[in-house]
Amino acid sequence: MAGAWIRDKPATLEAxxxxxxxxxxxxxxxxxxxxxxxxAGARAAIALAQQIGAVIDHMHSAALLRDLDxxxxxxxxxxxxxxxxxxxxxxxxxxxxxxETWPEISARLFEKSSVLNSRRIVWLCPSNGNTEAxxxxxxxxxxxxxxxxxxxxxxxxxxxxxxxxxxxDLRKIDALASExxxxxxxxxxxxxxxxxxxxxxxxxxxxxxxxxxxxxxGLPLAPGNDAAAVQxxxxxxxxxxxxxxxxxxxxxxxxxxxxxxxxxxTGEADCALWISAYHPMAPPWKREVPIIALTNGLDCFDRPPxxxxxxxxxxxxxxxxxxxxxxxxLAFSRVTSRANVMSVADxxxxxxxxxxxxxxx
Amino acid sequence: MLTRLxxxxxxxxxxxxxxxxxxxxxxxxxxxPPENGRPxxxxxxxxxxxMAGAIDIHSHIAGSNENLGRLLLPEQRYAAFEHAGHVTTxxxxxxxxxxxxxxxxxxxxxxxxxxxxxxxxxxxxLELADIPIIDKATLxxxxxDDFLLNLLRRREGGEAVRDYIAWTxxxxxxxxxxxxxxxxxxxxxxNVRSFSLDDVVPxxxxxxxxxxxxxxKAVHELRLPHPLHLHxxxxxxxxxxxxxLATIQAAEGLPxxxxxxxxxxxxxxxxxxxxxxxxxxxxxVNAAKHLTIDVGQVMFGQTVTISADVLRQFNARNGARxxxxxxxxxxxxxxxxxxxxxxxxxxxxxxxWAAGLExxxxxxxxxxxxxxxxxxxxxxxxxxxxxxxxxxxxSLRAEWMTKLPKxxxxxxxxxxxxxEYTLNEIAIxxxxxxxxxxxxxxxxHLAAGAIADIAVYAPFKDKAAMFRNAAFVFKSGELVVRNxxxxxxxxxxxxxxxxxxxxxxxxxxxxxxxxxxxxxPDFMTVADLAIGRPDPFETVPCxx
Ligand SMILES: [Zn+2]
Numbered sequence: 014m015a016g017a018w019i020r021d022k023p024a025t026l027e028a029x030x031x032x033x034x035x036x037x038x039x040x041x042x043x044x045x046x047x048x049x050x051x052x053a054g055a056r057a058a059i060a061l062a063q064q065i066g067a068v069i070d071h072m073h074s075a076a077l078l079r080d081l082d083x084x085x086x087x088x089x090x091x092x093x094x095x096x097x098x099x100x101x102x103x104x105x106x107x108x109x110x111x112x113e114t115w116p117e118i119s120a121r122l123f124e125k126s127s128v129l130n131s132r133r134i135v136w137l138c139p140s141n142g143n144t145e146a147x148x149x150x151x152x153x154x155x156x157x158x159x160x161x162x163x164x165x166x167x168x169x170x171x172x173x174x175x176x177x178x179x180x181x182d183l184r185k186i187d188a189l190a191s192e193x194x195x196x197x198x199x200x201x202x203x204x205x206x207x208x209x210x211x212x213x214x215x216x217x218x219x220x221x222x223x224x225x226x227x228x229x230x231g232l233p234l235a236p237g238n239d240a241a242a243v244q245x246x247x248x249x250x251x252x253x254x255x256x257x258x259x260x261x262x263x264x265x266x267x268x269x270x271x272x273x274x275x276x277x278x279t280g281e282a283d284c285a286l287w288i289s290a291y292h293p294m295a296p297p298w299k300r301e302v303p304i305i306a307l308t309n310g311l312d313c314f315d316r317p318p319x320x321x322x323x324x325x326x327x328x329x330x331x332x333x334x335x336x337x338x339x340x341x342x343l344a345f346s347r348v349t350s351r352a353n354v355m356s357v358a359d360x361x362x363x364x365x366x367x368x369x370x371x372x373x374x
Numbered sequence: 375m376l377t378r379l380x381x382x383x384x385x386x387x388x389x390x391x392x393x394x395x396x397x398x399x400x401x402x403x404x405x406x407p408p409e410n411g412r413p414x415x416x417x418x419x420x421x422x423x424x425m426a427g428a429i430d431i432h433s434h435i436a437g438s439n440e441n442l443g444r445l446l447l448p449e450q451r452y453a454a455f456e457h458a459g460h461v462t463t464x465x466x467x468x469x470x471x472x473x474x475x476x477x478x479x480x481x482x483x484x485x486x487x488x489x490x491x492x493x494x495x496x497x498x499x500l501e502l503a504d505i506p507i508i509d510k511a512t513l514x515x516x517x518x519d520d521f522l523l524n525l526l527r528r529r530e531g532g533e534a535v536r537d538y539i540a541w542t543x544x545x546x547x548x549x550x551x552x553x554x555x556x557x558x559x560x561x562x563x564x565n566v567r568s569f570s571l572d573d574v575v576p577x578x579x580x581x582x583x584x585x586x587x588x589x590x591k592a593v594h595e596l597r598l599p600h601p602l603h604l605h606x607x608x609x610x611x612x613x614x615x616x617x618x619l620a621t622i623q624a625a626e627g628l629p630x631x632x633x634x635x636x637x638x639x640x641x642x643x644x645x646x647x648x649x650x651x652x653x654x655x656x657x658x659v660n661a662a663k664h665l666t667i668d669v670g671q672v673m674f675g676q677t678v679t680i681s682a683d684v685l686r687q688f689n690a691r692n693g694a695r696x697x698x699x700x701x702x703x704x705x706x707x708x709x710x711x712x713x714x715x716x717x718x719x720x721x722x723x724x725x726x727w728a729a730g731l732e733x734x735x736x737x738x739x740x741x742x743x744x745x746x747x748x749x750x751x752x753x754x755x756x757x758x759x760x761x762x763x764x765x766x767x768x769s770l771r772a773e774w775m776t777k778l779p780k781x782x783x784x785x786x787x788x789x790x791x792x793x794e795y796t797l798n799e800i801a802i803x804x805x806x807x808x809x810x811x812x813x814x815x816x817x818x819h820l821a822a823g824a825i826a827d828i829a830v831y832a833p834f835k836d837k838a839a840m841f842r843n844a845a846f847v848f849k850s851g852e853l854v855v856r857n858x859x860x861x862x863x864x865x866x867x868x869x870x871x872x873x874x875x876x877x878x879x880x881x882x883x884x885x886x887x888x889x890x891x892x893x894x895p896d897f898m899t900v901a902d903l904a905i906g907r908p909d910p911f912e913t914v915p916c917x918x
Contacts, residue, residue, distance in 0.1 A: 091700065339897075342493050
């Protein structure tokens, strides 16, 4: 649905764009959040943030940063969905959220591959119902809160160390510990959406340990709303992941300081550009600030945003480059008949063009 | 608009010019001095040095692996790069925008990203599209991919390999083909921990030698302007000069480019069992006229090594400084990202530094030795001006050597080398020769018809300062840099080749991807429309 509103009154795109630019220009500390958009939308949003000294944050930053914190603390061994599918003779699935994060996981990973003769799948603490259709998946444990302890025990047993007798599911963990080093190319799969940093850290440590004698790798599943693509664009444009601010000119990254919800709820941010192009969604913060919403329609908002411009869904309503979960790469999708909608990049481009050009430094 | 650069010292080795004169250009191209023509604008560059824009043939500036490096090392963004006492003002050439600006400020106008994995080609091109000012190109990495290894196992012959290369180039929009530790990444997936020239990839029964030779021959027969670009086995290992020498032998007179040869210039002599063997390697390069090499010079300071040689990076992981690293088993090659700090007081790092300079100075044909640090692996490209200064000035080298471990310098020949590069040789190595090696006929020189990519340097006594901040840089005739400051940031284009291919390969690749991966290969295709900038590509003709 194409459309633009100022408050809840329908407006021309031009008027809404002007009003949005006015609000951003008046802001002391603008926030660009949500960022549920494709590569073009992310490029435009980050360029705008640079232009107006805004902070960028993604609706799935918490999950992105859980994986990233482990990576930039001690590193990681990872592989691709294709290699996991073709080569993973032992898949160690960890925790809840895998099917929710990657609905095709069953078709892509649980079926036999064209190359492997057999595949063994063990799932630690799956969410309810995730394994029902797959009787050949062995499950261990059902309480995700036990995961860090179970993984610590598994890692200790793999290294030949003793563990506490009261470790949950110790017998099964012992059996698994003797099995993991026998894998030819094992793959641990997890979703940061549902696992805490401690679990991820322990799991990545286990994967590294196993490579002392065999091959093992990890497959972190990317959260939705094209978070992985936005993360990549942020990386090359700013040198940092999301939760990065341009308030002082050069980009600065700080996961706590530039947490969008915190910035609004503490009153630091006084205006927000909220982007959710994949589905209509209002921002999660509690305090009220003027919002410029790039999503579909007004229905998701309790109170109408200051400005709203309807945008289409990337890859469905217009051409887009997005993260492709099946390959773990950025890929282009061509839409044969473009819907009559704005893209996030178009909408932001219009706002940016309306703002006064900053003087070159 | 007609522009005249008046009275500069023109150093244009491709056209045999090395003296005072004028350079004229109009509408982005160089023109002959017009008869009684009046310039619309004149730049007085008397006393300054005028060269074509520089061309970097091997610098890892963009792509999924580089971006992983950024995400792994947020602190790198803040670190000023330090090189033996110099602190550059550059805050890490770490973003796409900074990359373009810093290259342009040094007078570089074309840069090749040499290691793009086919499945990540679109990602690389999106990053390249966001690098301002300079033109770009990529090399696509083959040699660990199941499709090729199967062709070789089945002995399908040259035509199949040529068609596959042509299809890969068209899909990934590359200027050439690189092979990285041929077979090594595939073998590592089978838990192989060391892999040399005659080792065999377990699943396929094909040796590294057979893989690189098949690719070398096919690239030659396809008439690609750039010969196969080879990253040899055993990078960084003491005694690996034998691997490099055996590889040179194996080339058998066909064109071949050896990347970052410094990292293969190591013997096992001396008290620590680690020495420079660069002199032996330089002799072999001097004798092998079909061969070109780039150096991969090491400079001291913090950097990060980013390589698709995943086996080598896995073996290097415990030396990470700081202690964190990423190993990625990719669909074909993958990646290893291992931060590293080269230290002037470290015996091994000092030998590496000297070995690079020995290669520069002992390879006597500047048309066959190329100027690289294998950015960021040996040093970030922001160290280039310091390296140029070292090549131009033997007393500066002597001064540096006094600050390095004496026992390290003793296992090299560097103190005995008196050669100093001339500006003409610098211009060959960084302009004329790269253009020729890449098949870019309208770059790297200043004759009429060439693109008006021009760098003008004011003569400073401090040669590093002179090359760090060009007095003027013109990109396609537009003034983009003055006194090292970027004035304009137009976006350049990305160069690629399109060799002819048999029609059957489309169908075959589609069937292969559908059978093996359950996917269409379309996800790898780099479409113009996906780039998000107008007219993003330029085609370079194949050799006739
Ligand atoms: Zn390289």
